[in-house]
Amino acid sequence: MTRVVVIGSGAREHALVRALRRGGGTRQIVAIPGNPGIAREARCVPAQPSLSDAALAESPDLVVVGPEAPLAEGFADRMAQRGVPCFGPLQAAARIESSKAFAKEIMLAAGVPTPxxxxxxxxxxxxxxxxxxxxxxxxxxxxxxxxxxxxxxxxxxxxxxxxxxxxxxxxxxxxxRLRGREVSIIALCDGENVVPLPPARDHKRLLDGDRGPNTGGMGAVCPPSDATQELIDLTVRTILEPTARELARRGTPFVGALYAGLMLTAQGPQVLEFNCRLGDPEAQAILLRLRSDPLPLFFAAAQRRLAGQKPVWDSRTAVAVVLAAHGYPGAPRAMDEIHGLEALAAEEGDDLWVLHAGTKLQSGKVVTGGGRVLTVAALGAGPGQARARAYGAAARISFAGMQSRADIAAAEV
The missing domain is CATH 3.30.1490.20 (ATP-grasp fold, A domain)
Known part of the structure; x- marks a missing residue:
């Protein structure tokens, strides 16, 4: 039986677990540390005595890393030292996110368009x-x-x-400062080859109309209405492949999810930032559309044999809406009881996900325990229908002080 360890505790990691479960009962999925929602679908273990020690104790066949912080701290290096395949870059390559100055240096050397x-x-x-x-x-x-x-x-x-x-x-x-619309194009990378995922658009500001402070992301749509195949091909050719080549040339090949945050300008796409992992909430929308098993993709990237891999995607649009705690993105309030999850769970399936992030169990009840609490993601025939389904489901969830945007993907309709 294949044993997969997923690192992280957010809605992105819940989405990874959901997608990996599509492979059926021939695998065991362990999340470190996970959350109450993930615990219903995978075994969750604490990150003790350390994250890497906990992962190695599971004797995994593959480790999939969700968040950036462990990668920046050398988690993948410790897996490599023990011969454990890891979907996530080594510390030296993860600098493309952990140091914006380093990312600029790489882009300039690779001839990648950037402000x-x-x-x-x-x-x-x-x-x-x-x-x-x-x-x-x-x-x-x-x-x-x-x-x-x-x-x-x-x-x-x-x-x-x-x-x-x-x-x-x-x-x-x-x-x-550039003018235009932002879009994210993430590619799986094995150090040489890149396989692009469908584009997504994040909504970073807290409030409707892109007002208020920046957050980790309040929602996403996949694909955006202006993300054409021509844009994907251009991004692969002029941005993702040159970046992967430059990192490999320096002896730091990138293995994992290479995320290009783009601004679409009159002169073409320009890179605002690189991330070294799947985006959150972009991953929740992207993975909902994935119809093939992600395990062979993650294995192929980790084992440097990604060439020829072709994921299968649902043709529908996905919209993901984040529900955040009172006080976010500042100090979020905890311990507010969350209502409506049980009733909604019966309706979840391949086209509707309710994903946990900042939740915890208190006296048998699910309560808030972090800034971004839940993500509700739904598929629809277009952005309008996907929005209606996601917001319809989200409206059935409540907790004191709940924050969400009402305009996720509204501009795509």
Whole structure:
């Protein structure tokens, strides 16, 4: 029996477990640490005495890593040292997400289109440059759970953004602000070959109309209405393949999910960021559309034999809506009881998923325990129908202080 360990505790990891379960009873799925929703579908074990020790103790045939932090800390390196196949890059390649400055260096070397940027290690110099730059994007160099970026409309706002993000020992990137629509194209990568997944569009701001603070993501649609096959092919040819080649040339081949966050400009797609893993909530929408077993894909990437792999996709549109706790993206309130999950569970299937993230069990009840609490994802014949199904299901869930956006994928209709 094949034993697969999934690392993480969010809705992305719940979606990975759901997708992997499509392979039937010939495999055992273990989640570390998992969450109450995942525990209904896989065995969850604590990350003790450490994440890597817990994973190795399971004697896995494959480890699939969801979040970025373990990869940035060298989790995949420890699996490689023990000969365990891992879907997720080594620490040196994961720097493409953990260091925005490194990502810029890779893109420039590979000839990948990306906005011009300047890097600063002193707050005063960064503040002066930001003020003179005017409308720009200020980014903290390092992992920030999707919240280390501020888009400034003018010089005063840019200087204020420097002050907000600056901390001792930090590096800031001040980047040209592009105009256009954002889209994410993620590819499976085995160090050489790339297999693109369907494009998705994340909604990063907390409030409707792309207002409010940045979050880890409040919802996603897959595919967006403007994501053509021509765009996918162009992105593979000019962005994903050159990036994979440059990382391999440096002796740090990328194995896992290579995520390109793009801005669609009049001059073509430009890379705003790279991530070293599947996006959250993008993965929830993408994996809902996957009709083939993901296990052979993840194995093929981990074992450097991805060439020729062709995933099968549902032709329908997926919309994923995030339900967040009171206080998110600041300090979220915990311990609010969640209602409606049991009734909705009976209706879940291949076209409707209710995925746990920031949940925990308290006296037998499911309560909030994190910022993004649940993701509700649904398929529909188009974005309008998918939206209606996702929001219809989400409306049956309630907890005190629940936050969600009402306009996920509305612009696609």
């Amino acid at each position: 011009r940027a300047a890097i600063f290690e002193e707050a005063a110099a960064a503040r002066e440059h930001a003020r003179s730059e005017g409308a720009c994007v200020v980014k903290l160099d390092g992992l920030a759970a999707g919240k280390g970026v501020i888009v400034a409309d003018d010089g005063a706002a840019a200087a204020a953004a420097v002050d907000e993000l600056w901390k001792p020992g930090a590096r800031l990137l001040i980047e040209e």
